[in-house]
Amino acid sequence: MMRSLGIVAALGVVVAGIVAFGLAPREVTQGNVQRIMYVHVPAIGVAYLAFILVFVASITYLWTRAPEADHIAHAATEVGVLFLGVNIATGAIWGKPTWGTWWTWDARLTSAAILFVVFVGYLLVRRMTDDHERGARFAAVVGIVGALNIPLVHFSVYWWRALHQPPTFLKPGPAAASASIGWSLLVCFAGLALLGAYFVTKRYAVLRAHQQASA
Amino acid sequence: MRFVRRTWAVVRKDVLIERRTKETVNAVVFFSVLLLFVFEFTLGADRERLAAVLPGLLWLAVLLAALLGLGRTFVLERENDCWEALLLTPGDKGAVYVGKLAGNGLLMALVETIVLLLFTLFLNVDVAGALPGLLLVLALGTVGIAAVGTLFGAMTAHVRARELLFPVLLLPALVPVLLAIVRSTEALLAGESLGTVDHWLKLLVAADVIYVVAGLLTFDVLLEG
Numbered sequence: 221m222m223r224s225l226g227i228v229a230a231l232g233v234v235v236a237g238i239v240a241f242g243l244a245p246r247e248v249t250q251g252n253v254q255r256i257m258y259v260h261v262p263a264i265g266v267a268y269l270a271f272i273l274v275f276v277a278s279i280t281y282l283w284t285r286a287p288e289a290d291h292i293a294h295a296a297t298e299v300g301v302l303f304l305g306v307n308i309a310t311g312a313i314w315g316k317p318t319w320g321t322w323w324t325w326d327a328r329l330t331s332a333a334i335l336f337v338v339f340v341g342y343l344l345v346r347r348m349t350d351d352h353e354r355g356a357r358f359a360a361v362v363g364i365v366g367a368l369n370i371p372l373v374h375f376s377v378y379w380w381r382a383l384h385q386p387p388t389f390l391k392p393g394p395a396a397a398s399a400s401i402g403w404s405l406l407v408c409f410a411g412l413a414l415l416g417a418y419f420v421t422k423r424y425a426v427l428r429a430h431q432q433a434s435a
Numbered sequence: 436m437r438f439v440r441r442t443w444a445v446v447r448k449d450v451l452i453e454r455r456t457k458e459t460v461n462a463v464v465f466f467s468v469l470l471l472f473v474f475e476f477t478l479g480a481d482r483e484r485l486a487a488v489l490p491g492l493l494w495l496a497v498l499l500a501a502l503l504g505l506g507r508t509f510v511l512e513r514e515n516d517c518w519e520a521l522l523l524t525p526g527d528k529g530a531v532y533v534g535k536l537a538g539n540g541l542l543m544a545l546v547e548t549i550v551l552l553l554f555t556l557f558l559n560v561d562v563a564g565a566l567p568g569l570l571l572v573l574a575l576g577t578v579g580i581a582a583v584g585t586l587f588g589a590m591t592a593h594v595r596a597r598e599l600l601f602p603v604l605l606l607p608a609l610v611p612v613l614l615a616i617v618r619s620t621e622a623l624l625a626g627e628s629l630g631t632v633d634h635w636l637k638l639l640v641a642a643d644v645i646y647v648v649a650g651l652l653t654f655d656v657l658l659e660g
Contacts, residue, residue: 282656337607344603348595354659358590361653362604365583368649369608372642376611379634380618 222421229411229418236262236411244404256314257401262409263307264332266416270300271339273420275367278360287431290356293363294346295423299416301339308332327378334373338366352431438530445534450541452511459542463504467550470496471557485558490620493554494613498580500546505539505584506601509592522658532585532654536647539581539588547573565623572623572632575639576616582646583608589657615639 240258247254277293280286311329312322323329342362349355453460474492478485485492512518521531555562562569587604591597616639619632629636 282653334607334610337603341600341604341607344600345590345594348600349593350595354593357656357659358594361586361590361656364653365586365608365646365649368645369611372611372638372645376614376638379638380614 222418222425225414225418225421229414232411232414234411236408239404239407245398245400247401250318253314253317256310258404258408259412260307260310260314261405262412263303263310265409266412267300267304267307267335269413270296270303270416270420271335271367271370274300274339274342274363278363278367281356281360282364287356288428290360291424291427291431292420293360294356294427295420297339297342297359297363298423299419301336301343302419303412303416304332304336304339308336325381327381330380331373331377334377335366335370338362338369342366352434438527438533441524441526441530442534442537445531446537446541449535449538453538453542459504459507460545463500463542463546464549466503467496467500467546468553470499471550471553475557482559486560489554489558489560490617490624493550493620494576494617496550496554497543497547498609498613500550501543501580501584502602502605504542504546505581505588505605506591506598508535508539508585508588510588510597513592528655528658529651531658532589532650535589536578536581536585536650539585540577543577543581544573547577560624562624564626568623568629568632569620571629571636572616572619572639575636575643576612578643579612579639579646580609582643582650583612586646586650586654586657589654611638612642615642 236258240255244255244258246252273296274293277289277296281289281293308329311332315324316322342359345362346355346359349358474485474496478488509518512521524531551562554560584605587601587608591601591604594600615635619635619639622632623629
């Protein structure tokens with residue numbers, strides 16, 4: 221099961237690479253730099269999916285105290301932090317030639333950065349708690365508060381300042397990007413989402429084996 | 436009714452301990468006075484410049500004092516071996532949370548009063564005109580900071596390197612509250628009415644409700660130790 225998911229994920233990433241570097245059209249104003257978007261945009265999508273999973277799994281863990289739920293939350297946090305890190309890094313690399321700066325305190329950059337530190341905090345709590353079961357409980361609370369905080373962070377930072385080019389997708393009105401770029405992004409999102417799912421299942425298996433070995 | 440009585444018992448106990456030892460209050464108040472000096476030394480004595488960043492400084496002082504004070508809320512219970520007693524409290528453990536939250540709110544209110552007085556005195560700013568609105572913002576902000584601080588304080592009392600982990604967890608979680616209070620304080624001190632900052636006030640109310648409810652629901656889990 222996990223092996224087949226791994227193979228599908230590998231295929232998905234290869235297809236995404238072909239689409240991003242080969243099939244997708246060269247963007248008129250930004251040139252090839254725009255191709256970073258095929259990693260940047262899907263990565264934040266996968267990260268958000270992972271954090272939704274953390275939220276649900278954390279609540280399930282506190283409710284049922286099933287170690288499996290905790291393993292899922294733990295694995296999903298690691299994957300979410302990884303993909304969010306990729307998103308922030310690729311954003312900076314794209315921002316340098318396009319905006320002329322690596323970083324700016326724009327609304328969406330800031331909320332991504334805050335989200336990143338919140339969930340790094342989740343991983344730190346686990347690390348710094350000696351008792352494993354206690355660490356799981358504490359981390360679940362951090363995960364729940366962190367996820368509930370996402371909308372608050374979003375609005376507060378948005379009102380604070382909004383400079384980012386407005387979202388290209390998920391907004392009313394005709395799409396700003398051409399259809400072929402949209403389709404390419406969708407393919408890349410599918411590829412990265414499969415990769416993320418594979419990482420989560422793999423980490424889950426390792427965490428469970430670890431727990432069984434130490435029990 | 437029982438809930439209120441239990442909450443009151445926790446508040447009374449904490450206030451009594453604090454009144455007799457004066458440990459946290461003395462240290463935190465003195466710390467916030469020191470911060471004023473530090474701000475003065477690092478930013479220079481230029482009044483104009485200080486006045487321009489005043490809302491930020493004001494809240495920075497409150498926040499840093501809160502980091503010190505709130506982190507100690509539950510350390511006291513551990514040091515005095517009272518954790519089991521808290522755990523044995525009959526009924527809803529939410530009462531313990533609200534009691535601790537109220538105690539922390541009182542401590543922060545004290546610090547805020549002193550900081551505000553000192554700032555008006557030393558930096559020569561006139562807050563009298565903006566005071567009613569400012570009090571509302573202070574109250575809403577204090578509830579938010581204390582709600583998350585109390586929750587994470589209960590957690591980090593059990594963690595290695597808690598002095599380190601407490602701010603690392605608390606600061607990012609408080610970004611929305613911090614932005615809201617600093618921006619609205621800024622607007623109010625500039626002489627604008629409460630109506631111009633009502634989106635921030637709504638955000639503060641929403642944040643307070645979310646944090647307190649999340650705290651009430653998850654506190655049991657943390658009290659297990």
